Amino acid sequence: MPFPALTHVAITVTDLDASTRWYNALFDTSPAVDEDEESGTFHHVVYALDGGTLFGLHAHTEPGPTSTFNERSTGLDHIAFAIGRDELDGWAARLDKLGVQHSDIKHAGYGSGISFRDPDNIALEFFAPPA
Template sequence: MAFPALTHAAITVTDLDASTRWYTELFGSSPVLDEDEESGTFHHTVFALDGGMLFGLHTHTEPGPADAFDERRTGLDHLAFAVGRDELDSWTTRLDELGIAHDGVKHAHYGSGISFRDPDGIALEFFAPPA
């Protein structure tokens, strides 16, 4: 039996409106869903990305810890969006146009990527496997 693909990723954010605007600019599209979840424990906005992947932003009714995201803590390290190697320079330009700080294109034997962070400091990456 083959292991199933990921269908969605959801991250918790501190300011849903600000993060929704930021991701709308990054993705170049608006959320397809913006609602209180049925249980009443969180509100989410959800984006539909190419390939059928969903990306959600959550805020919870119960407050959580006030500390900032840190990929060295057990849990999420980063999220990577699949791109072709020939698209990396275009994404660098797009991030620059949006005023999003990044480290430029980095190359390694396992692939190439551009690292950047969202408004909550969550580590994100555009990643291209080796040619």
């Protein structure tokens, strides 16, 4: 039996309103869902991205640690969004227009990408597999 694809990614954010505005601009869309989860333990905002993937922002009702994201800690390292190699320059320009700091386009044998971070310092990437 083949291993299933990812259906969604959910990240915890410190300021849901600020993160929602930031991701609205990045995704150039509004959330498909913006509600309290039925358990009452968190509020979530969910975006429906092309390709069927859902991307969620969570704000929990119970306080958590106050440290910022660090990919060197056990857990999530980064989230990569799939693009074509011919789209790299366009996404770099889009990040520039949004005022989002980002890396230069980096090329490696396994693909090419642009790294950047969200308001909580979560590592994100536009990634193009090799042709």
